[in-house]
Amino acid sequence: MPSPLAELHLHLEGTLEPELIFELARRNGVTLPYRDLDDLRARYRFRDLQSFLDLYYANMATLRTAADFERLTWAYAERAHAGGVRHAEVFVDPQAHTARGVPTETVLRGVAAGLGRAESELGLTSGIIVCVLRDRPVAEARRMLEESLAAGVPLLGIGLDSAEVGYPPSLFADVFTAAAEAGLRRVAHAGEEGPPEYLWQALDVLGVERVDHGVRCLEDDVLVRRLAAEQVPLTVCPLSNVRLRVVDDLAAHPLRRMLDRGLLVTLNSDDPAYFGGYVDDNLRQCRDTLGLTGAELATLAANSVRASFAGAGRKAELLARLG
């Protein structure tokens, strides 16, 4: 099976595995509302995006120091590298941490240390994309951007995540303009649970270069034709879509239909500790369930490199691995 090569839709906080939650809680003196690992794991059955987000944010209470974030990041890098990932552009949610008293600088310095180690020990190249929590006030998003830019850590981009319906991308037009002026690349979650209109806004109001998820674009034929014509990358996460009930099951996932419409689709894991698999698990299960051919798997891998923000030299190096 071809390696995934690049992962472009991955929330670092979504790689917090149950075992690490318990270990960090012990070390940091955080009392967990779970009896044991089984009790925690029993809660990983989600009705929708919000029911997942409730658990995702609650478990972050265990992340307190820069060393915790470094540990989390390194664990992801090792696991992703073992699955064939050679370049990762990772999402971080600073507001989820400042809201409970952990400074943005602490978060980003820890993440950057973990990614630095991943590059020197594994050759895994990477970038940090700070995400705006769209269900929190615009003024807070503006502060998050300022604090992130001041953290003394190289940043790749800005993204938009958290509860989607009722929080259109246009709310954050000014924040994304300021991010672009500071040299950040722009991406946004749109069309996961939200309507196709949110993809139009992400493109035309926020000026994003990639759309995260985007599966609901298929409901708007004009939009699909535009995304295909402009080769706007869509970072699709099939196991996430199954677990959050965006699709009924993996067999019903529109991945193949999206490829057939000429869309620049990449495969990603989103929150692998919560959704039952890392990016190689997503690839393997899609191959087995959707019957993806070797050529289609190679296309997905090549797309992940094309859609990345890696430099031209690094892209050529990664593509050479596909033969």
Ligand code: HPA
């Ligand atoms: O899939 C997601 N959607 C929106 N916000 C998120 N934050 C973590 N994962 C997600």
Ligand SMILES: [Zn+2]
């Ligand atoms: Zn996501």
